[in-house]
Amino acid sequence: MARGKIQIKKIENSTNRQVTYSKRRNGLFKKANELTVLCDAKVSIIMVSCTEKLHEYISPSVTTKQFFDQYQKASGIDLWSSHYEVLLLPSC
Template identity: 85%
Template sequence: MARGKIQIKKIENKTSRQVTYSKRRTGLFKKANELTVLCDAKVSIIMFSSTDKLHEYISPSITTKQLFDQYQKTSEKDLWSSHYERNLKKLKELKEVNGSLRREIRQRRGESLNDLNLTELHGLEQEMEAAVKVIRDRKYRVITNHIDIHKKKSRNAEEVHGVLLHELFIKNARNEDPHGLVDNAAGDYGSFVGYSNGDSHIFALITPATLPA
């Protein structure tokens, strides 16, 4: 059965369009290679897909530049002058931008101010004040963060110190009353740690609530 003729128009479906482009590009490059081998021809094909992806074929015996140079010589058309002029224009624009940025940097360092009028000086002053405010705000945030960190470390140190004191109290209580001479089951006695000449002692006292009336 013969294949139906395809109507030549833009394929609206993106997926179908990409598939068709890929298949026909492969076929075109294959024909170009056959033409190069069979006829010793110099062939160059440059293609851009709808997604701006570059594909090219060039005969193995020549480079793209050599082929363009040969075309330029044969057709007497200058292919590079317009490209060169565009590059010169772009280079000039980049130099102007670079010079402007360098001038702004010098002005922000307090240099090259003689050419500025009053309005420009006022604008520069406002920009510098805004920049200083941003820097100062950032500095204060950093300082605040450092203070919060030190406070947290201090609180942790106090908690550790309290735990160590409690452990020391329990240890000393056991050492001072190893035989359980003080019976405090009813909670009538209070205790405290006393230090004398570097030595700690545990004292048991009768609380006021248990004193005789």
């Protein structure tokens, strides 16, 4: 039996929001790992929670620097230019 769809909107209760974030983060990282193993893909995920905790996943076969260097080369964007020095994170 299929699960019902939920409405995607901000969870107002901070405890429920944090629990949902943790569960979905773990699920996302598991899927990223599966992509890495099954498809030999290089995957990098960087997340900052509402509590400003940093969470990251990167494929074991690549370093963060190698990943971003490859991204820069493919996209033609210089991530280290002064244009990207200040990034503002949205408030929760």
